[in-house]
Amino acid sequence: MRTIREDVRLACSVAALLAAAATTASAEMTEEARAFLSENGIGDELIAQAAAATASELDVPAEWLEQAAAEGAIDFSTNDTSEHVAEWLPVFNARYPEIEIIATETSGAARAVQPLLAYNSGQLVRHIVVSFEGSLPDYLEADALEEIDDLPAWEGIPEDRRAADGTFAGMQNTTWCLVYNQDRVTQEELPATWWDLVAEDSPLAGGRVGAANRAQLWTLNLWTHPDYGPERMENEFLPAFFNNLQPQLRAEGVGGMINLPLVGEFDVGLPTPNDETWEMMQTGAPLGWHCPEPVPQYFNLIGMFRNSPTHYSSKVFINWLLSQEGQLVRLAAGGDGPVHRDLQIEGAAPLFEAFAGKDIALRTIDGMVNELPRLYEVWNPLWAAAGGPE
Incomplete structure (x- = not known):
């Protein structure tokens, strides 16, 4: 089990938060994201398409960013390697430096089963859960997942790859x-x-x-x-x-x-x-x-636990992961195939x-x-x- 260390996290910044909140209505692709995508083989047309989508897909409410500044680090288990996380996390933090991510590389029961067992016992050891398809019936029975269908990027996920009740979505194909x-x-x-x-x-x-x-x-x-x-x-x-x-x-x-x-x-x-x-x-x-x-x-799933202390941070993070910018960054970082409806095209999947x-x-x-x-x-x-x- 490996944890992404402090050298790939960026500290919370009130000034950065205010700047992000002021520009959220006209979100643009960051220079860090544009450079990362270009340097890692994503074509200019795809970059331009994702950049054009940021104005709507990353238009998160200023209130979410304000609330996120008061929350602690998001803790979640991932099947991404630490090397892959170290690639995409700085790109996320270039846009949202006020949100801290602790991503722990795990597999199987440690990623999906153990966090749910803890939740059912009244504890919360993870805030976000990914790739929990095999345990999905148990999550549904426990009513463990928060609704996330108010995310700006939600509509980019095909209907057959997201929950009808808004509690989880496909993250990658x-x-x-x-x-x-x-x-x-x-x-x-x-x-x-x-x-x-x-x-x-x-x-x-x-x-x-x-x-x-x-x-x-x-x-x-x-x-x-x-x-x-x-x-x-x-x-x-x-x-x-x-x-x-x-x-x-x-x-x-x-x-x-x-x-x-x-x-x-x-x-x-x-x-x-x-x-x-x-x-x-x-x-x-x-x-x-x-x-x-x-x-x-x-499609691998992503969702967030109910009653999480990182409610708003997690929503901002998941929204970025579902956006075209986030989907292409993860593709460039680790070959993860996008689930976004507009990225089912040549050049957007290994x-x-x-x-x-x-x-x-x-x-x-x-x-x-x-x-x-x-x-x-x-x-x-x-x-x-x-x-x-x-």
């Missing part, structure tokens, strides 16, 4: 496909559809594919897609996946699926995300990334060309809440029967 060793897999062997992958004559059968036990990252998308659906998944696709394809069932996680094809453990890794795969490809590794249709995609124009199988909120338990009832016995590690 991630697309899950196949990574492959370019020295061992030909273009002709890559499947056009998921059905092609599991066909009896699949050229990738017999252990050439390594699979992690992560059904929620790609199989759920197919389970809820009209061309597949629960019945066909249970009776056709999943049996074919285990029996026809005969993948290597691995104990490693997503990182292993990206790295192990490079050392010859298997030729194709599944499932792998566009952002982390893109980062590995930048090292010159002989990796390719291919998306069968329909393309599995999901490896966009691999899924551009293809049918998207979106992992929906309803799928996570209602369908994932049904999928696990089918997937888990099949995984175990095929010898998959726990």
Whole structure:
């Protein structure tokens, strides 16, 4: 567990607060944001588009900024690495120097489950929660999340990627496909559809594919897609996946699926995300990334706890993260794909060309809440029967 240190925080400044409050109605992209985006490969047209949107998306009420000055540091867990946070945090603080962020890199239960357990016991150990999709039903049952649909940037999030009651929103898109060793897999062997992958004559059968036990990252998308659906998944696709394809069932996680094809453990890794795969490809590794249709995609969530002592600071921070400026800064810092409706375009997501124009199988909120338990009832016995590690 790592915490972003004082050297990437900027102290609260009353003078800066007054200046920000005076100009909030005509917010403009900061020079720091413009320079950061340009220096990190974001195209001029995208920068201009985001700059034009700041007047409305970052027009936060002066009252919020005034209240934020009296609040303490925002404490939240993130799945961003400390290096990535150290990239985007100074850009945020260039606009809002009065707001202090303590971002702790965590994963799994420490990020999503433990803060909710503390909240239910009457304690607040985190103010903002991110990437809590697997625990979403528990958050809804506890009524733990504050409404944030009054954020100026809220309307930029597509309706199918935000809560109808305004309590959470998608923060970033991630697309899950196949990574492959370019020295061992030909273009002709890559499947056009998921059905092609599991066909009896699949050229990738017999252990050439390594699979992690992560059904929620790609199989759920197919389970809820009209061309597949629960019945066909249970009776056709999943049996074919285990029996026809005969993948290597691995104990490693997503990182292993990206790295192990490079050392010859298997030729194709599944499932792998566009952002982390893109980062590995930048090292010159002989990796390719291919998306069968329909393309599995999901959105990571962000929300804030009720009764937080950083209520206004958190709203300002979340609003920036959802704005085009914030979305592009995080893309440049760590390859995080924007969820903003106006950034679903070339140049605004890693490896966009691999899924551009293809049918998207979106992992929906309803799928996570209602369908994932049904999928696990089918997937888990099949995984175990095929010898998959726990």
